[in-house]
Amino acid sequence: MSLELSIVNYESKLYPAILNLRNEVLRKPIGLNLFEEDLSEDKDQYIIAAVDQEQVVACLMLKIIDKDTVKFRQMAVKSIYQKHGIGALLVRYAENFCSLNEYFKIELHARISAQPFYEKLEYKPIGAEFQEVGIHHIKMVKALINL
Numbered sequence: 001m002s003l004e005l006s007i008v009n010y011e012s013k014l015y016p017a018i019l020n021l022r023n024e025v026l027r028k029p030i031g032l033n034l035f036e037e038d039l040s041e042d043k044d045q046y047i048i049a050a051v052d053q054e055q056v057v058a059c060l061m062l063k064i065i066d067k068d069t070v071k072f073r074q075m076a077v078k079s080i081y082q083k084h085g086i087g088a089l090l091v092r093y094a095e096n097f098c099s100l101n102e103y104f105k106i107e108l109h110a111r112i113s114a115q116p117f118y119e120k121l122e123y124k125p126i127g128a129e130f131q132e133v134g135i136h137h138i139k140m141v142k143a144l145i146n147l
Contacts, residue, residue, distance in 0.1 A: 003086070004051045005093050010042045014049050017056040025076035030134060045073070048094055050086060057081045060090045062097070065107070070098050072108040091121050095144060104144045112136040 008014050023034035041063070050058035058081060061073035072094060077086050098106060110118050115125065115138055123140040130137055 001052050001084075003057070003089070005090070006049055006051070007097060008047050008049050010045075010047070012047070012049075014051070014056055015042075015047070018047060018049060018059045021056055021059055021078060022074050022076050025078065026074055027133075032133060046097070048090055048097070050077075050090060052081070058086050058090055060094055062094060064103070068103060069105040069107060070094075070103045072106060087117060088121060091118075095142075099144050105141065106144065107139060107141045109137045110140050112138060115140070 008018075012018075019034060019039070027034045042061070045064070046062040048060045048062065049056055056078075058075075058077040060075040063071040063073055065071050072091070075087060075090060077090075095106065098104070106123075108118070108123070109130075109132055110123070110125075112129065112135075118140050119125075121142075123142045125138045125140050127139050130139075
């Protein structure tokens with residue numbers, strides 16, 4: 001595997017493959033269709049793409065909340081690439097990007113099934129569980145430095 005990670009935007013030639021991956025991994029399994037959602041916010045977000053042999057195999061959306069805070073959204077890893085550390089690699093790459101660009105707080109809405117993954121990466125749950133896209137989530141945060 002020769003994985004390449006990069007920051008792309010919605011104008012990238014990779015964007016259609018990123019949309020398909022998000023739909024296959026995150027929406028279809030819960031009976032939804034990403035293409036029926038409003039995707040207009042994507043144009044204002046950074047997207048981390050992981051590419052193996054010219055195929056998008058993982059992605060993570062980065063939404064700027066304010067001058068200090070980024071929200072991680074819709075991390076998706078192609079099923080045959082899961083359980084190989086690619087998710088953790090994406091998160092570390094995103095954290096490095098955030099630090100270099102002076103964003104020092106990260107928040108995300110983790111599916112309850114993904115909470116242990118994020119806890120291993122030192123994200124802390126805050127607040128109560130809530131429903132999003134019909135499934136249970138928990139808000140999690142991580143400070144990259146002490147503000």
